[in-house]
Amino acid sequence: MNDVRRLRELATDIAREAGELARLRRAEGVLLAATKSTVADIVTEADREVEQLIRDRLSAERPGDGFLGEESGGADSATGLTWVVDPIDGTVNYAYGMPAYSVSIAVVEGNADPETWIGLAGAVYAPVLGELFTAARGEGAWLGETRLSVNAEAPAGALLATGFGYDPTTHDGDLATVRQIMPLARDLRRMGSAALDLSYVAAGRLDGYFERGLRPWDFAAGALLVTEAGGVVTRTDTASERPMLVAAGPEIHAQISSVLHNES
Numbered sequence: 001m002n003d004v005r006r007l008r009e010l011a012t013d014i015a016r017e018a019g020e021l022a023r024l025r026r027a028e029g030v031l032l033a034a035t036k037s038t039v040a041d042i043v044t045e046a047d048r049e050v051e052q053l054i055r056d057r058l059s060a061e062r063p064g065d066g067f068l069g070e071e072s073g074g075a076d077s078a079t080g081l082t083w084v085v086d087p088i089d090g091t092v093n094y095a096y097g098m099p100a101y102s103v104s105i106a107v108v109e110g111n112a113d114p115e116t117w118i119g120l121a122g123a124v125y126a127p128v129l130g131e132l133f134t135a136a137r138g139e140g141a142w143l144g145e146t147r148l149s150v151n152a153e154a155p156a157g158a159l160l161a162t163g164f165g166y167d168p169t170t171h172d173g174d175l176a177t178v179r180q181i182m183p184l185a186r187d188l189r190r191m192g193s194a195a196l197d198l199s200y201v202a203a204g205r206l207d208g209y210f211e212r213g214l215r216p217w218d219f220a221a222g223a224l225l226v227t228e229a230g231g232v233v234t235r236t237d238t239a240s241e242r243p244m245l246v247a248a249g250p251e252i253h254a255q256i257s258s259v260l261h262n263e264s
């Protein structure tokens with residue numbers, strides 16, 4: 001039996017240290033390290049340095065656990081647990097000096113396959129905003145000492161968030177989805193960090209969130225926050241290159257899913 005509280009404390013402690021490093025490096029000036037899938041898909045030296053800090057801490061504290069990080073790839077698990085890490089989620093915001101970025105650290109039972117893993121604990125830390133979201137399986141979702149709960153309904157229409165991939169050829173399809181869903185919405189937000197979008201759904205700051213094409217590290221911690229706050233997180237089109245993730249309270253999730261199914 002895994003001690004999910006201890007795993008949560010470890011994720012929290014490392015996320016705090018990693019977030020402070022990211023904030024320090026940003027203040028010193030951002031160095032672009034490379035581009036990845038497209039010219040818009042950037043990685044900074046800080047992304048790599050922060051992920052290495054996280055990986056080193058986990059190797060010391062949890063030898064034998066598996067690892068999947070956005071920048072340094074994966075390592076198989078010898079213990080049955082795998083850490084899924086986005087060192088700086090919202091990298092473009094980070095590069096431009098916007099505060100909406102976060103360190104996302106999750107630990108799952110199983111390997112880094114979202115179709116089969118069981119989320120055990122997670123932390124999402126936004127260092128500039130000074131907010132640390134945490135969750136452990138069966139222990140609820142928290143912002144500091146405040147327990148979180150998703151919104152049950154949205155009588156004035158749902159405040160929704162979404163995002164778009166780095167590949168401009170996908171933007172028309174994603175905008176068609178937005179157009180399809182807007183009749184449910186009172187408004188739409190596009191913050192640029194999936195981990196924060198999911199944290200905000202858990203906190204009731206958003207009524208729902210949907211996005212195609214997220215990678216496991218973008219949502220591993222945030223999805224646990226939402227489910228531990230009473231919400232529902234689903235991924236559909238999982239055989240495609242761009243699965244659709246939807247996160248919301250049960251009623252709003254059903255409304256979004258109904259529209260998406262009619263769309264497809």
Ligand code: LIP
Pocket residue numbers: 070086088089090091092162163164165166192193194195211214218
């Ligand atoms: C980002 C996600 C965001 C998405 C961006 C990007 P990154 O992750 O958090 O929701 O819309 O396209 O994938 O690249 O900053 O780690």
